[in-house]
Amino acid sequence: xxxxxxxxxxxxxxxxxxxxxxxxxxxxxxxxxxxxxLRDVTMTVAAQERVVVCGPSGSGKSTMIRCINxxxxxxxxxxxxxxxxxxxxxxxxxxxxxxxxxxxxxxNLFPHLTILENCTxxxxxVRKMPKAEAEELAMSYLTRVKIPDQAKKYPGQLSGGQxxxxxxxxxxxxxxxxMLFDEPTSALDPEMIKEVLDTMIGLAExxxxxxxxxxxxxxxRQVADRVVFMDRGEIVESGTPQRxxxxxxxxxxxxxxxxxxxxx
Amino acid sequence: MSDTVATADPGYAAARERPPAGLVGPWAWxxxxxxxxxxxxxxxxxxxxxxxxxxxxxxxxAFVNAIWTVPYNAQGRPDTAVCQNAKGIGACWAIITDKYxxxxxxxxxxxxxxxxxxxxxxxIGLYVVSAMRRFWRKELALxxxxxxxxxxxxxxxxxxxxxxxxxxxxxxxxxxxxxxTFGLAFAFPLAVLVALGRRSRLPAIKLLCVLYVELIxxxxxxxxxxxxxxxxxxxxxxxxxxxxxxxxxIAFILFAGAYLAEVVRGGLQALPKGQGEAADALGLPYWKxxxxxxxxxxxRLVIPPLVNTFIGFFKDTSLVLIIGLFDLLTMGKxxxxxxxxxxxxxxxxxxxAIIYICFCFAMSKYSRGLERELNRARRR
Numbered sequence: 307x308x309x310x311x312x313x314x315x316x317x318x319x320x321x322x323x324x325x326x327x328x329x330x331x332x333x334x335x336x337x338x339x340x341x342x343x344l345r346d347v348t349m350t351v352a353a354q355e356r357v358v359v360c361g362p363s364g365s366g367k368s369t370m371i372r373c374i375n376x377x378x379x380x381x382x383x384x385x386x387x388x389x390x391x392x393x394x395x396x397x398x399x400x401x402x403x404x405x406x407x408x409x410x411x412x413x414n415l416f417p418h419l420t421i422l423e424n425c426t427x428x429x430x431x432v433r434k435m436p437k438a439e440a441e442e443l444a445m446s447y448l449t450r451v452k453i454p455d456q457a458k459k460y461p462g463q464l465s466g467g468q469x470x471x472x473x474x475x476x477x478x479x480x481x482x483x484x485m486l487f488d489e490p491t492s493a494l495d496p497e498m499i500k501e502v503l504d505t506m507i508g509l510a511e512x513x514x515x516x517x518x519x520x521x522x523x524x525x526x527r528q529v530a531d532r533v534v535f536m537d538r539g540e541i542v543e544s545g546t547p548q549r550x551x552x553x554x555x556x557x558x559x560x561x562x563x564x565x566x567x568x569x570x
Numbered sequence: 571m572s573d574t575v576a577t578a579d580p581g582y583a584a585a586r587e588r589p590p591a592g593l594v595g596p597w598a599w600x601x602x603x604x605x606x607x608x609x610x611x612x613x614x615x616x617x618x619x620x621x622x623x624x625x626x627x628x629x630x631x632a633f634v635n636a637i638w639t640v641p642y643n644a645q646g647r648p649d650t651a652v653c654q655n656a657k658g659i660g661a662c663w664a665i666i667t668d669k670y671x672x673x674x675x676x677x678x679x680x681x682x683x684x685x686x687x688x689x690x691x692x693x694i695g696l697y698v699v700s701a702m703r704r705f706w707r708k709e710l711a712l713x714x715x716x717x718x719x720x721x722x723x724x725x726x727x728x729x730x731x732x733x734x735x736x737x738x739x740x741x742x743x744x745x746x747x748x749x750x751t752f753g754l755a756f757a758f759p760l761a762v763l764v765a766l767g768r769r770s771r772l773p774a775i776k777l778l779c780v781l782y783v784e785l786i787x788x789x790x791x792x793x794x795x796x797x798x799x800x801x802x803x804x805x806x807x808x809x810x811x812x813x814x815x816x817x818x819x820i821a822f823i824l825f826a827g828a829y830l831a832e833v834v835r836g837g838l839q840a841l842p843k844g845q846g847e848a849a850d851a852l853g854l855p856y857w858k859x860x861x862x863x864x865x866x867x868x869x870r871l872v873i874p875p876l877v878n879t880f881i882g883f884f885k886d887t888s889l890v891l892i893i894g895l896f897d898l899l900t901m902g903k904x905x906x907x908x909x910x911x912x913x914x915x916x917x918x919x920x921x922x923a924i925i926y927i928c929f930c931f932a933m934s935k936y937s938r939g940l941e942r943e944l945n946r947a948r949r950r
Contacts, residue, residue, distance in 0.1 A: 377850060400855070403851060403852070403853035406851075407851070408848075410848065410851075412844050414842075414844035414845060414847065415848075416848070416849075416863055418866050418870070427852070428852035428853060428854060431854060432852065432854060432855075432858075476852070477851075480853065
């Protein structure tokens with residue numbers, strides 16, 4: 307955690323308390339077979355709020371974030387995204403997935419398509435955008451993540467950090483209202499983490515609603531309005547980054563923070 | 571690090587630009603692989619001797635001592651005495667020159683055999699066009715429909731002043747190509763649907779696909795063909811008569827479909843789960859996700875086993891002989907049943923083998939090229 311940018315002061319930021327919430331999770335429960343992986347998870351994310359979710363592996367944080375765009379289904383409770391409740395209704399699901407972008411730990415770029423095609427695919431086929439317009443849009447986002455010159459290459463020809471920035475640009479091309487990040491830097495070599503985090507910080511500055519599962523505590527400190535700590539499928543503690551890191555209330559968070567800090 | 575070394579010592583960099591002499595080139599290769607020790611040298615020499623002996627023996631039999639024509643008697647029957655005398659010493663290619671029309675086109679009326687000949691050329695043209703990537707667009711489907719329609723008209727006749735030729739008279743290479751082409755052209759899309767169905771979340775569709783694959787795969791092709799030709803008509807209402815070739819064709823499609831479905835499913839399973847999830851997260855609907863993301867990658871992964879199955883089924887078309895259809899191989903047998911030529915099966919089978927090898931080798935060569943081409947972009 308030597309990144310210079312992360313030592314900066316938190317980005318000044320105001321949330322409109324009267325706006326409708328972006329994401330509501332209300333007593334969400336989920337089981338894999340008999341294993342109870344989400345226990346009464348209740349959380350509200352306001353529009354333009356930036357939430358960092360942390361916790362030990364197996365704590366259910368990835369499962370929770372994947373429930374928000376229904377890559378996983380929950381069995382009990384309600385999840386409301388941008389005013390639409392997640393049910394088996396496919397039309398509601400389509401609406402939600404258009405508004406929610408996701409970035410994965412393993413990038414999941416489409417290896418048989420060029421960088422540009424990766425970015426234009428969804429705007430063309432989901433938003434029905436004309437090809438030229440989609441390419442223009444894609445180039446603008448690729449410029450924003452600082453790799454416009456790689457547009458004609460294939461994902462396999464890029465470094466991990468570059469691939470993850472393309473994945474961010476690809477999600478942004480759908481002009482989502484909410485961005486989900488599932489451990490976006492965990493699969494990266496240390497020297498590439500910074501370039502991805504910088505891209506995410508830039509995104510945060512633009513006012514995007516973000517839910518981010520990460521262990522990058524420097525990033526959390528600088529960007530997050532709120533840190534949520536999960537363990538064994540439940541939310542144990544949440545609060546501002548400063549409060550969470552400097553004055554943890556529960557033993558589980560204290561233990562987790564000591565392990566994280568020892569690891570770095 | 572290496573940069574600084576190179577600039578500090580230009581001589582070192584120059585010397586390292588190419589490997590030392592004696593490590594590359596055909597002579598170096600031969601020394602490393604064929605003559606690396608006295609033991610390997612001995613084996614190399616022995617094998618060279620064996621191969622040359624076999625090669626000279628074959629050339630002698632097939633060319634030097636071969637008999638290309640035989641005299642015909644007053645009734646137009648061949649006099650094969652010369653061939654009988656040369657048996658075991660030289661090949662009797664006269665049987666091929668005498669019988670090649672029968673082997674290639676079966677009992678199709680002799681005067682009309684230009685029609686199946688054109689059909690064979692059309693089939694080959696269709697393969698060549700389909701193999702070229704620049705023709706991989708929607709219009710290709712139209713080319714297929716058009717070409718197959720022309721082939722149908724040419725074979726059946728009965729229109730445009732062409733004499734009508736019922737399927738009972740068809741035979742030889744056109745039958746083999748019809749069975750293989752229609753068979754694989756219909757079996758492949760069927761296989762993709764079944765493979766997708768086996769992974770469906772809907773239990774009914776999944777069960778149907780599993781049952782289909784397991785039932786068809788559980789029985790030999792010969793018994794499926796038998797069922798199609800003998801049992802199937804028993805179940806049909808009186809008066810309904812589906813002809814033999816069509817029944818064999820359907821049996822063939824169903825059989826090949828089950829095998830290809832498992833190959834395609836292998837590709838679907840090899841694909842990382844994240845690919846489908848990324849497509850889902852972008853909001854792509856199922857068929858777009860399948861057509862644009864999943865299948866292009868999954869099929870690319872299974873080109874080798876796919877072509878393997880294609881080649882297998884191309885050759886398996888010869889099994890239709892047991893239900894009385896006269897494909898290329900069966901026509902070879904028919905040609906050999908003519909008394910004067912009865913003892914010259916080697917020559918006929920060598921020629922048939924060469925024809926099969928041409929088609930199969932073309933498929934395998936093409937698939938290797940395609941794999942290389944499709945993977946080029948993905949290489950790091």
